[in-house]
Amino acid sequence: MKDKLIEGIVENVLQGRRNKDDEGIEEENIGEPGVAELVQEALDNGIDTNTILLEGLSKGMEQVGQKYETGEYFIPDMLTAAEAVEAGMTVMEPYLAGEGTSEGKGKVIMATVEKDLHDIGKNLVSIMLKGAGFNVVDLGIDVPAARIVEAAEEENADLVGLSALLNTTMVNMEDVVKELEKKGLRDKIKVIIGGAPTSDDFASEIGADGYGKDAFAAIRVAEELLKAGGNK
């Protein structure tokens, strides 16, 4: 029973099926339980959240990553799988809260900075971070520095991820760092940045902690920073 449920979760992550209404890569499975239903069933059967997370959701995502590396899977498959993981996480949230581990790998605030409307890359990063087990709060586009910092404080975030696609808006990233400093939050909250005009150098220049050239780098950098830097 347990093995079958966990296997089903892995398989449905691979198929990118959030719930029973989704079709997978193969068409015939609409109506069959997806990740949300299977996670619920697993919980109802007393399987612990850690097992569901590690042996089900994360393992599925790991396999998706391998398939991407060998060229069998593409970005749409990754995104879809990440969405399925997110659906599973949503079901688990109340249980995790009960166990006091609701933040998963850590809490991340994502935003595209003020005056910038580009969000395809930022969304990709958000979805993939969620798929990797982070708890992501996405504030959307054109978000002023003050609002980002306010949300980070309210949400008790570990990390702020900023996106900018214009060289006229990337400067607004520095405001976020300064605002965090002003509020005395800079020690507790790491900042990572990304978007085409930004770079490693620019990140150091504005005092951010890391830069990611794509969504995979975003996960890598986030994991390193939260491992190294005093995740509560």
Add this chain to the structure above:
Amino acid sequence: MSQRGVVVAKPYERLSREQVELINRTSLDILKSPGILCYHEESVSLLEKAGAKVKATREGEHDAWWVSIPEKAVRQALDTAPSKVTLGARNPENQVIMDAEETRVHFGSGSETNYWLEVEPETFVSKQDGREQVFPVMKKSRGNVSYLCRSAHLANNLENLDFFIRNVNVQDEDITTDNKDVNVFFASLNNITKPVIGGIADFEQLEKVVNMAEIIAGGKEELIKNPVTSFITSVIKSPLQVVAETAEKLIAIARMGLPVVISTSPQGGSTAPIDEMGMVAQVNAEALTGIVINQLANPGAPVIYGAVPVRARMDDLHDMYGVPEFCHYNMACAQMARYYKVPCYSTAGVGDAKVPGVQAAVEKMFTYSAVPFAAPDLIHYAFGLLDKTQTFSPEQAVLDNHQIGMVKFLHRESGVNAEAADKTKQIVEEVMNSPYRMYARYARKMLRRGGVFGGFPFEGENDDQDQTLLKLNERFRQLEEVEPQHLPEDICSRIFEQTPGLLPRLNPYA
């Protein structure tokens, strides 16, 4: 039904119906007067029986005849010429089934280059900073039988190549007029399971080549049903002259009932008028002449309207392939052939450039994007040809295969229909109500079904260097490793027994 090639749903009609009829009329007028100059006696008597007016003359050392071909002889030939012609193949699934009333376009190779040009990666050290970098160095060799075998094997593995015309001339020391044809056809047929089309250099070899093909097909009748090899005869020397030896081959092939391409290649500006009206009227008259002789020799014999009109280069009168006029000529000819309901053999994708690179890519992509819009049945010269057909480059052929894949993809159906419209509304609704408003999820099915084009597979990693040629070389090397699909051993040994002149080194079982 043939699955090879690609259907061009709505062929581009460059010429209006009136213009097509005007060209037809002009060609018929030209065939009447001045008529053609024919060097082949048997053709002359066939044409005379069909009502042509004939006047003997001398051209230098040769007997020749001015032949005024009447319209009714042309009509008669077009009536008997079939609109459906099948190019057979060792693997019958690879047959190319042509129907002049349909618009399926097939791509193939050609034609007898003197040189084989290969990439050899070499490491260089920068004088600026001592950094090592690999560059593609080009190595050019004279064509030989071994290169021909390699190119046929390569062609077998290029998924967008639909038919094979030998693309390297064999210049080995032990190749003579007496054994060239048999070796060329054997080298081709033993390495490819797709249709083979080729010219015969020496009339005496025709029977031996056909015998070889019969052994492969499994008999005379079987060869007619599945002609594993078809022929090309360049029966016309432009302007408007019928060559004796080729006419003889054309008649013999027609009587055997095997498919034959009437290929005529006038050069606009030297051997034909340079303007579209003049060029197409003449090349059309020339192609019609070949069809008439073919049908007089054997009414109903499978024949293909082959026009290879090129433009002259104005500084040296060499052929020029990568220019807009080349597309005009060829697109118009495809329209003429469709008007006559005879399958059409056309041309695209030759690089005037000497080596693969920017110039070659520009020229090739230009013509093999444009010409298929006119939907000729066959497009030859499309793989690896450079230096105005002087040079074959296997790496270029690999790239051409990719570019032709793009062209084939371009002509896919749109998928616009009522069911798709409903699906669209449903998906838009779903996405608009989802957190990130992303369609990525819905791209997966298209992706899996091969509905999403893969992009450029030969992209390099370096920021400061175009590595395409190096990548193409890697791919070519991989393809060379693919197990060859040789003829079975018993067939090979029968062919070697019955075909004097075959080089023993070509026998894969020796």
